Amino acid sequence: MSQAAKMTLRALFPTFLHEAWYPDFAAEKEPLIRRIYAIRDEDGAGREYSARHYPHGFTSFRSRDRLYTDPAFRKLADFMFQVAYDYGHKQFWDLENFELAMTQLWCNINSRHSFHRDHVHPYSQISGVFYLQCGPGAAPISLKDPRPARWMVPAPLRENRAENTLITTLPPEEGKLLMFPAWLDHGVSQQHEDADRISMSYNFELRRKNPG
Ligand SMILES: [Fe+2]
Numbered sequence: 001m002s003q004a005a006k007m008t009l010r011a012l013f014p015t016f017l018h019e020a021w022y023p024d025f026a027a028e029k030e031p032l033i034r035r036i037y038a039i040r041d042e043d044g045a046g047r048e049y050s051a052r053h054y055p056h057g058f059t060s061f062r063s064r065d066r067l068y069t070d071p072a073f074r075k076l077a078d079f080m081f082q083v084a085y086d087y088g089h090k091q092f093w094d095l096e097n098f099e100l101a102m103t104q105l106w107c108n109i110n111s112r113h114s115f116h117r118d119h120v121h122p123y124s125q126i127s128g129v130f131y132l133q134c135g136p137g138a139a140p141i142s143l144k145d146p147r148p149a150r151w152m153v154p155a156p157l158r159e160n161r162a163e164n165t166l167i168t169t170l171p172p173e174e175g176k177l178l179m180f181p182a183w184l185d186h187g188v189s190q191q192h193e194d195a196d197r198i199s200m201s202y203n204f205e206l207r208r209k210n211p212g
């Protein structure tokens with residue numbers, strides 16, 4: 001009787017997507033959303049930028065991108081730090097000699113017809129998004145396979161899964177934090193719901209502790 005051959009399947013060069021649910025979301029949802037609408041009302045430069053570059057939506061990306069200094073978002077930012085450290089530890093990053101710094105945190109309101117074309121977040125290690133308000137038909141985020149060679153002759157699939165497609169789309173979910181490498185190409189398709197889709201985006205970078 002022949003013995004079963006030993007076989008293993010290993011994943012090399014994986015792209016890690018971290019998902020985490022904000023435990024305080026139920027209590028914080030309304031005040032956080034109110035603060036984001038207040039920021040839109042206050043932020044004339046952001047509205048002007050959005051009118052030119054973010055049609056039908058609002059983003060404070062170019063005007064107020066340090067919302068981690070706003071007391072309204074302090075607890076949420078703390079949670080993002082926790083998740084970012086977990087993300088780094090799980091990938092064996094050197095978090096003894098380097099620390100994570102949040103470099104940007106901004107808000108986005110995707111009203112009907114708005115969208116966000118594909119992009120990456122340069123000069124960061126980690127990027128992602130936190131969802132505050134999204135109805136059942138809210139526009140999904142799409143994440144594109146970053147290995148260009150794979151686009152040449154993809155194998156026919158028996159089943160489309162998030163792990164084997166060239167473009168993975170994920171529906172947004174209120175209270176959920178997504179975290180991924182800053183180099184991962186992503187975008188948001190057009191919002192067709194009347195209700196606003198509200199999210200916050202962020203970047204982290206690794207900085208050497210005690211330089212010099
Ligand atoms: Fe982004």
